[in-house]
Amino acid sequence: MMASNAVRRCTIxxxxxxxxxxxxxxxxxxxxxxxxxxxxMAPLDQYLMDRDAEIAMARSAAPEAISRDAEILVLGxxxxxxxxKGKNGFVCDVERSWMGPFEKNPEFWNPKVRGAGCYNxxxxxxxxxxxxxxxxxxxxxxxxxxxxxGIKAAYAKKELPPVEPGAMSFMMSKQTYLTDRGITxxxxxxxxxxxxxxxxxxxxxxxxNLDNSPILLNPQFxxxxxxxxxxxxxxxxxxxxxxxxVS
Amino acid sequence: xxxxxIKTISLGSFVLVIALSPAWPTQAQESGALYERxxxxxQYLMTDRNTEIAxxxTAAPESISRDAEVWVFGxxxxxxxxKGKNGWVCIVERSWMAPFDDPEFLxxxxxxxxxxxxxxxxxxxxxxxxxxxLAMAGQSKTxxxxxxxxxxxxxxxxMPEPGSMCYMMSKQQxxxxxxxxADPHLxxxxxxxxxxxWGAGLPGSPVYVHQYSPEPITEFxxxxxxxxxxxxxxTD
Numbered sequence: 387m388m389a390s391n392a393v394r395r396c397t398i399x400x401x402x403x404x405x406x407x408x409x410x411x412x413x414x415x416x417x418x419x420x421x422x423x424x425x426x427m428a429p430l431d432q433y434l435m436d437r438d439a440e441i442a443m444a445r446s447a448a449p450e451a452i453s454r455d456a457e458i459l460v461l462g463x464x465x466x467x468x469x470x471k472g473k474n475g476f477v478c479d480v481e482r483s484w485m486g487p488f489e490k491n492p493e494f495w496n497p498k499v500r501g502a503g504c505y506n507x508x509x510x511x512x513x514x515x516x517x518x519x520x521x522x523x524x525x526x527x528x529x530x531x532x533x534x535x536g537i538k539a540a541y542a543k544k545e546l547p548p549v550e551p552g553a554m555s556f557m558m559s560k561q562t563y564l565t566d567r568g569i570t571x572x573x574x575x576x577x578x579x580x581x582x583x584x585x586x587x588x589x590x591x592x593x594x595n596l597d598n599s600p601i602l603l604n605p606q607f608x609x610x611x612x613x614x615x616x617x618x619x620x621x622x623x624x625x626x627x628x629x630x631x632v633s
Numbered sequence: 634x635x636x637x638x639i640k641t642i643s644l645g646s647f648v649l650v651i652a653l654s655p656a657w658p659t660q661a662q663e664s665g666a667l668y669e670r671x672x673x674x675x676q677y678l679m680t681d682r683n684t685e686i687a688x689x690x691t692a693a694p695e696s697i698s699r700d701a702e703v704w705v706f707g708x709x710x711x712x713x714x715x716k717g718k719n720g721w722v723c724i725v726e727r728s729w730m731a732p733f734d735d736p737e738f739l740x741x742x743x744x745x746x747x748x749x750x751x752x753x754x755x756x757x758x759x760x761x762x763x764x765x766x767l768a769m770a771g772q773s774k775t776x777x778x779x780x781x782x783x784x785x786x787x788x789x790x791x792m793p794e795p796g797s798m799c800y801m802m803s804k805q806q807x808x809x810x811x812x813x814x815a816d817p818h819l820x821x822x823x824x825x826x827x828x829x830x831w832g833a834g835l836p837g838s839p840v841y842v843h844q845y846s847p848e849p850i851t852e853f854x855x856x857x858x859x860x861x862x863x864x865x866x867x868t869d
Contacts, residue, residue, distance in 0.1 A: 449837025474829060506830050551795040552823045554831060558839075580839060580855065582821070584796045590719060591750050591796060598694035600802075600819065600857035619819065619855050621839035 423566070424483070424495040427524065432497035433482050434461060441469050444478040448504035448556035449625050453478050456504055465521050475507030481517055484524040487605050488534040493565055502559035503581075509553035513583050515546050516612055538611040549614050553583040558625035578630040582617045592617055667810075668728070668739035671768065674708060676741035677727050686714050689723040693748035693800035694861045698723050701748055710765055720751035726761060728809070729768040732846070733778050737809040739768075746803040747820075752794035757822060759790055760848065782847035793822035793850060802861035817866050818856045825849040 435443070440460040445453040457472030459479040466479060483499035493499060505514050519540055523533040540546045562576040569577060586609050589595070594603040594617055604616040622630055679685040685705040690698035702717030704724040711724065728735075728743035737743065749757055763784060767777045784790045802817035825844070828834050831853050833842035841854040859865055 448832060449835060451835035451837055452832040476832070504832075506832065508830065552826060552830060556832065587796060591752065592798065593693065593697040593721075593750065593800065596694060596696035598696060598859065598861065598863045600817075600859065619857065621855075622858060623837075623839065625837065627837050 422492055424493060424497075427495050427527070428497040430463065430525070435480065435500075437469065440480055443500065443502050443559060443561050444480050444504075446559040446561055446625050447478050447502035448476070448558060449627070452476055452556065453504050453625070461521065465525055466518055475510065476504050477510040477514055478502070478504040479514075479517065482521070482524075484520050484530075484533065485517060485606065487608070488530045488610060494530050496566065498563055498566070500561070500563045501557065502562050503555045503557050505555045506553065508550040509555050509583055512547045512550040513553055513555070513614065516607070516614070519546065534611050541611065541613065549583045549585050555581045555583075556625070557581060558621055558623070560624045560626065560628070578621045578624050579618045580621055582619075584615045584617070586613045586615055589615060668737055671739050671771065672741040674769070678706060678708070679725070679744075682714060685725055688744065688803070688805060689725045689746050690748075691803035691805060691861050692723055692746035693721070693802060694863070697721055697800065698748050698861070702754075706765070710769060711762055720754065721748050722754040722758060723748040724758070724761065727765070727768075729764055729777070730761060732843075733774050737811070738774060740809045742807060743809050744805070744807045745801070746806055747799045747801055749799040750797065753797035753799050753822060756791045756794045756797055757799070763790060778847055785847065785849055792824045797822040800861070802857065802859070804860040804862065804864070816856050817858075817860050818854050821853045823851050823853070826851045
């Protein structure tokens with residue numbers, strides 16, 4: 387059975403993660419705008435990784451049984467490019483900070499953020515295009531507001547597809563770095579989880595964020611502007627099978 | 634015939650290890666079914682209506698189930714016992730919602746509470762009601778299998794809506810002699826799809842799967858850490 391102390395810890399601190407993204411920004415706001423930690427995009431080099439290291443990290447998002455046959459993307463000077471062709475329909479990548487919420491997100495340009503994910507085929511077709519477009523616009527030097535407008539326009543023109551039923555992804559990489567804030571009791575910046583993507587709906591439909599619910603709503607997209615809900619369930623184990631942090 | 638063994642903890646299966654094969658009658662014979670015939674209806678009933686209502690609600694955290702519609706099982710099938718306000722439906726399913734090849738298919742002791750979200754209430758509940766109706770009509774497993782298949786073929790039963798899922802987090806849930814209380818989990822229903830699309834059943838994957846038969850439905854399962862009352866689940 388999957389139940390473990392790690393899962394419990396993840397559930398508890400998952401809340402902190404979610405609310406850190408939404409409310410934690412207030413902390414920065416109170417600290418005053420002139421102290422915003424990442425007011426603009428850093429030099430591109432700070433967002434790039436060694437190619438082989440990025441391939442390995444991308445694969446670490448899911449158990450090896452899934453990621454070994456997945457297509458692997460890496461971020462280059464001009465956007466994501468295919469580094470390894472896949473055979474099972476999954477696509478793994480390492481996402482950067484601009485995949486976070488557009489609003490009230492002081493880490494939108496945090497160059498330390500590395501979010502490894504392995505998308506299933508449905509999500510690879512219908513959610514990953516968001517990452518491609520956000521990245522393209524970010525690398526073009528657009529502001530968060532301009533990127534958001536670009537995404538909104540792309541949906542209006544149907545250049546971005548609606549999310550497919552059954553779209554989900556694995557985020558079980560031990561190496562992921564989601565935020566500067568510690569989101570587990572030991573101050574880790576990560577948690578092992580799976581994500582489910584749905585069209586916009588009443589989030590009460592999944593009971594997310596309610597007392598004792600194991601489902602967390604990730605405010606990553608949430609209609610602002612992407613018409614996609616992201617739900618998270620902690621897995622209690624990293625992709626290599628070791629327990630997720632418990633202290 | 635090669636058999637693909639997977640781990641699952643589903644409502645539908647009520648088992649932790651099943652062999653995926655459409656040839657369920659053969660399996661039933663091999664397993665030496667303990668519950669070959671339906672027991673007297675009284676054995677499937679709960680002694681008290683209020684007890685069943687409370688039990689159904691334990692499938693999900695109180696924050697969800699307190700405003701859910703609740704159905705109870707009576708001598709003539711399921712009946713609405715409590716009106717809901719949030720679109721969720723909680724219900725205690727009986728053994729005939731297990732796969733047809735489950736040797737405990739008619740085990741009268743099984744009690745499996747679920748709280749279904751609104752999309753699942755619209756699309757899974759009709760299957761529960763239909764299967765219950767067939768069981769109570771005294772149909773054999775073969776007849777039930779054929780009836781359910783025909784109902785899907787004729788589109789009398791709906792396919793899962795996008796986002797259909799349920800909570801199964803009752804500490805008192807009972808899956809039968811072999812698996813007891815199992816563990817708390819979430820289940821997600823989608824139109825029949827390949828296991829690998831969710832990486833289900835692969836080594837290290839947190840996702841398990843149950844392929845329904847004859848229903849053209851795939852059920853994905855993820856264990857969670859706590860029972861609905863917030864207490865920790867076993868950690869084995």
